[in-house]
Amino acid sequence: MTVTDDCTQRYPETGISVLIVGAGVAGLMAALECWRNGHDVRIVERSPEEVTTGDSFTIGPSATRAFKHWPKLAEENEKIAFVPHLAFYTLSGHRVTEPNHVEYRKDKGSKKVPGQITRHWRPQLHGMLLRQLYAIGISVEYGCRAVEYFEISHTGRAGIILANSERLEADVVIAADGLRSHSTKVTLGQEIRARPTGQALYRTAFPVEIAMNDPMVRERFPLVGEKEGPIEFWAGEHYHFLVIRTSDTMSWTLSHKDYESATESWSHQSDPEDVLKITSTIPDWPEVADRLIRLTPKDRLLHFRVMWRDPQPTWVSPAGRIVQIGDAAHTYIPASGNGATQGIEDAVSLATCLRMAGGTEQVPWALRIHNRLRFIRVSCLQKLGLINLKSYSEKPKKDNFTPKGLQYLTAEWIWGHEPETYAEENYYKVLDHLQRGTPFQDTNIPRGHVYRDWTIDEMLEIQERGEEIELDGEWE
Ligand SMILES: Cc1cc2nc3c(=O)[nH]c(=O)nc-3n(C[C@H](O)[C@H](O)[C@H](O)COP(=O)(O)OP(=O)(O)OC[C@H]3O[C@@H](n4cnc5c(N)ncnc54)[C@H](O)[C@@H]3O)c2cc1C
Numbered sequence: 207m208t209v210t211d212d213c214t215q216r217y218p219e220t221g222i223s224v225l226i227v228g229a230g231v232a233g234l235m236a237a238l239e240c241w242r243n244g245h246d247v248r249i250v251e252r253s254p255e256e257v258t259t260g261d262s263f264t265i266g267p268s269a270t271r272a273f274k275h276w277p278k279l280a281e282e283n284e285k286i287a288f289v290p291h292l293a294f295y296t297l298s299g300h301r302v303t304e305p306n307h308v309e310y311r312k313d314k315g316s317k318k319v320p321g322q323i324t325r326h327w328r329p330q331l332h333g334m335l336l337r338q339l340y341a342i343g344i345s346v347e348y349g350c351r352a353v354e355y356f357e358i359s360h361t362g363r364a365g366i367i368l369a370n371s372e373r374l375e376a377d378v379v380i381a382a383d384g385l386r387s388h389s390t391k392v393t394l395g396q397e398i399r400a401r402p403t404g405q406a407l408y409r410t411a412f413p414v415e416i417a418m419n420d421p422m423v424r425e426r427f428p429l430v431g432e433k434e435g436p437i438e439f440w441a442g443e444h445y446h447f448l449v450i451r452t453s454d455t456m457s458w459t460l461s462h463k464d465y466e467s468a469t470e471s472w473s474h475q476s477d478p479e480d481v482l483k484i485t486s487t488i489p490d491w492p493e494v495a496d497r498l499i500r501l502t503p504k505d506r507l508l509h510f511r512v513m514w515r516d517p518q519p520t521w522v523s524p525a526g527r528i529v530q531i532g533d534a535a536h537t538y539i540p541a542s543g544n545g546a547t548q549g550i551e552d553a554v555s556l557a558t559c560l561r562m563a564g565g566t567e568q569v570p571w572a573l574r575i576h577n578r579l580r581f582i583r584v585s586c587l588q589k590l591g592l593i594n595l596k597s598y599s600e601k602p603k604k605d606n607f608t609p610k611g612l613q614y615l616t617a618e619w620i621w622g623h624e625p626e627t628y629a630e631e632n633y634y635k636v637l638d639h640l641q642r643g644t645p646f647q648d649t650n651i652p653r654g655h656v657y658r659d660w661t662i663d664e665m666l667e668i669q670e671r672g673e674e675i676e677l678d679g680e681w682e
Pocket of ligand 1 (some may be wrong): 228229231251253262263350384485531546547
């Protein structure tokens, strides 16, 4: 192992060259972890420069634990992660439950002590990963939009073609280019079908000073701790309103029925006046919420259409040289609370599998092993997204109300997972499983769960019949 200036330990070089497409959360983490595991890294991104928009997401311990390999990153993460005090409200802004931290739960007999759920502002987390990447001498190449993926089986190489016709090649191409990745044309032979969930979100985050200019807003949304404010979840049958405030950022989200005006895009801008037209139809909607909406800068307001995609078991190309991670491999609806966490887990698992491969020849097996180690876990969490979405429509009740979905998401099989150790311990077992058909039992999923293929349509039909989606095994 080599120890760098900031005390990160790097494994010996493997000689494997990795080309990462997309510098989002999964791509940046893959760049860091691939470098730490001894691979040679290049990363390209279609945006002309670093993107600083986005609001917040939850990142679980199974992902943040990986930061401990990067002392400076771990230190910075402590500063930017915030512990929300969650409270439920009615749509008229009346509090139903007291603000409370949400604790991760542990299995009976478990020795690990779970902490509290933390959230991150996406721009801050993204900036933190980017700074660490620069610190080890890797720069993101901006303005590089991949329009096609290819692999050449006889040379054991793969690559992309950029919009300017330039051709880039490597031993492995990691498609971390998020929603609608072109890589599915190689891995699946087609694009993945996306269907509207019927829900859209107006969502924003902007500097808190802008919101604090209004005295009514300032008084209504104070800080609770040193840097944390409350997460107010206003729940109603047709709408949800979420307000999050910290010492530096103000954010709100309004979910409503999708009338086809929204797009599934992280760059589509919107007008606060359109939101006010909706809130004017909600009975007893309070003035303070409209004031907050009116203060929102137009260039910070997204109108995001929430889409379903069926789980895709194949993330690896036929010759085993292209692999998808993060949203390119598996999309999550926001209610699943797992998009960023699973993208980071993917990055750690994949970089470890490539190290275990030991050299370029074994790369195809490393990618297939990574895919097999991760797919069932990821699809279980996609299924929980469906259950959560339904449970968030429950009317909040007094006294410690926690929607069923949130209870599932704090289970130990989710937060207790360690993707690096898991890949190290199971690499050869899965190799045997794939090559010789020896049985392999996943241990990063609910205990006792037996995976069967499922589709969104099947799950929605079950819910439409008024039945519960069956969760065999110990999901809680
Ligand atoms: C600007 C932005 C803001 C977001 N804000 C939020 C948020 O507030 N809350 C939330 O829950 N999730 C948000 N997300 C999504 C969230 O980051 C992901 O769901 C999750 O972190 C998994 O990350 P990912 O790296 O797989 O995908 P992403 O974070 O979406 O990253 C994909 C990256 O690939 C790049 N890319 C796409 N196509 C190409 C191409 N053809 N060639 C090269 N590069 C390409 C994109 O520009 C992007 O940087 C946001 C994503 C983006 C891009």
